[in-house]
Structure formats: structure tokens, C-alpha cells
Amino acid sequence: MARVSFRQQMLQVREDAIVDSVNRLLAEKGFEAMTVDEVAADVGIAKASLYKHFPSKELLAAAAMARVLQRALAFIDSEAWRQQPRALERLRAITRWAMQVQLAGQMPALPAQNSTLRAALLQHRAYLDAVSEVSERLGEAIVQAQREGEIEPALPPEVVLYTLFARACDPVVAMLQSTGQYDDERIVETVLRTCFDGLRTR
């Protein structure tokens, strides 16, 4: 059995704390506006210490984005998710999960088209692996939901996939949150509804 030293555990805990902070700051201000000084201050360590853990700002952000995807994957692998018999309900569940992460201020924004972050992500193994793993699992659920007649079969599966990725970061969630008029559950259910059922009357 893999014995993990106390030192390594401490390291892991610290890195988790760092990545938490980065997630929050990425969600709040985006990659470019987030400064490494802020991250260090938020974690409560010196900036130079941060650079011992992550060799650049880009790789710091990439680690954070990879972890969100790994958590999504953990959710997808959970019993509760896989036991859901209808594929449509599985898709709703993962989308709901993503919106809850966003409401908790832990969903980093999608990187802009042209950004040093984007370039770094395309070379980041853990991130790319997580993206393709999540895409594959969701792709299966999408195709199944289409076979079951629940998701519109005329939509190419990749359109559905991209839409779900985009809705995970849907700015409408933050807009509704900032009005203060809706509680979290209401926000999630409303945005989920507009995503799956559209704005038109059914």
C-alpha cells in the first residue's frame, strides 16, 4: 500500500489551498487581471514560495483548471451519477454541479481565444487529459440521450457538448446572483431550464 510521508501530505494540503485561491481569483477577475501577488497574499505565503510549487503564472492557472475538470470527472464517476438511468438526467446533473461550483465562486472563466493561458493549456497534459476524458463521458451520454429521444437528434453531439461546457461558465448565473433577488437553488434551476428547455414556451 502506498505510504505517503507526512511531508508530502503537508505539501498536498498547501497546494490544494493554493489552487483554491487561484480558482476563486480566476473566477472573480479572470487570468490576466489576477496577479501572482494576490494569490500569494490570499494563500498567506510569499510569492517566491508559490514559484517553488508552480513555475509560472500560466501553469498555476492550468493546475487550477485541470483540478476543476478532475473534480467534474470524479462527479461523473460517482455512483449517484452513474446509477441515473436516463442519460438526460445525467447531463442535467453534471450541468447543475457545474453551476453550483460557479455559485461557490470556484469556476474559472473560459480563457480568451488569444491568450498566453490558452497556449499553456494546450501543452498541459493533465488539463488536456481531463478535458478529453470529460468530453468522452459526456459525449456518450449525449448520444444516448439522443437515442432515447430526449436530446434533439438534429443537433450534432459536439454542439451539445460545447453548449454544456459554455453553460458551466454561463455569466447569467453571476448576473442573477448579483441582483440578490434569487437564492442559489432558484438560480440553478432557472438557468438549467433555459439551457435544456430554451426560452420558448413548451
Place this chain on the structure above:
Amino acid sequence: MARVSFRQQMLQVREDAIVDSVNRLLAEKGFEAMTVDEVAADVGIAKASLYKHFPSKELLAAAAMARVLQRALAFIDSEAWRQQPRALERLRAITRWAMQVQLAGQMPALPAQNSTLRAALLQHRAYLDAVSEVSERLGEAIVQAQREGEIEPALPPEVVLYTLFARACDPVVAMLQSTGQYDDERIVETVLRTCFDGLRTR
């Protein structure tokens, strides 16, 4: 009749060129990653000259965002739009217009929650006026569409409004464009469909 001097016309043309460049760069890289040097180079003038037209980077971006909204307003005021008898079709038309602007690379991204740009926008008269004017017109169309039974009446009108604003910048448009597998019209119609009809089968 208002006589406009040749000088003023030249000025206007130049400022339009500047704002075009800013729009493109804002769409491509976002406010923080865009540099004033790039804008100047893109327009083909010196950076100091830019600052004669716009006193700060924030106000430069704000002018660009205000102009997009003013163009949206011009579209809303056009005969073709207003003669459309059904409110739902008017909402579809303005959303389609926004997606075409985005495909043309001229739709600036929504500012992040916490950003110097956001602060500047909240003090920018032309921007705020345009936002509230657009919101008012769309709000009327939304309520009417709900009365006509076309837009889901259970959705608060502001949720519909925010959703339309968000879809104007929907990253799915750029994602589909970057695959190169779809022509512009197909992209617009597909994303419009997911917005109004949802992902589920009807």
C-alpha cells in the same frame, strides 16, 4: 441643417477606425490582454495620438462597447425590425444580429466581475444610456412575447433579458467557428435554436 466641417468629418472617420480596431482586439483577447500599443499599431497611428482621442484605455474600451450597443439600438429602430409583428421574431432577429457581429469578430467580451473596465463602464454615460435603452426595448418585446404565449411565462423577464445579453457573446459561436466545419449561417441558426428551443427534443 447641421453643417459639419471637413475637419470634423475626418476626425469622425479616424475615431471610427480606432473603435473598429478596439472592438476586434477586445473580442480577440479581452480588455486586460489588449494593449494600447497594439491598438495604435492596428490603426496605424502613434500611441500618443490615440490618447488625444481617448484619455485612457478604459474610456477607449468603453467607447467601443457603447458603439456596439448603439448599433444594436439602430437595428432595433430599423423598419425591418419594428415591422415584424411577432415579438418572438423580433427577439430572434436581434439575437441573430448579435451573433453575426460576433462572427465578424466585432463583439467585445463581457467585462469580468472585477475589473477596472467595469468600474469605468458604470460611470460612462453613453454606455449606460445605451444599455438601459436596449434593455427597455428588449424588455417590452419579452413581455409582449410572453403575453403572446411564445416565451415561457414562468421565466422572469429579466432572466430572459440577461440570457439574451449573454448569448450575444456566447463562446459556443467562436468554438464552432474554430472547428471550421460549419459555415456562418449554420452556426447562427444552430446556436439560435439552442437558445430559444433548448437542447431537449420538442
Place this chain on the structure above:
DNA sequence: GTCTATAGCCAGATAGAC
């Protein structure tokens, strides 16, 4: 108003002691 040149600042990254 346009330019060249530069001031001033701030953020990413590093040196080097402990």
C-alpha cells in the same frame, strides 16, 4: 493633432540567506 522619446509604475520571475 501628429509624432518620437521617455517617464513611472507594476507585475512576473529570481537571487540568495536561512
Place this chain on the structure above:
DNA sequence: GTCTATCTGGCTATAGAC
């Protein structure tokens, strides 16, 4: 690995000649 102190580059903004 952690810190303090510092380097370095690039960015916003301006000075000042034309």
C-alpha cells in the same frame, strides 16, 4: 521550501517638438 529583497520587461500615460 520559506522568506526578503531585487531584477527586468512591458505597459499606461505624458512631455515636448513640429
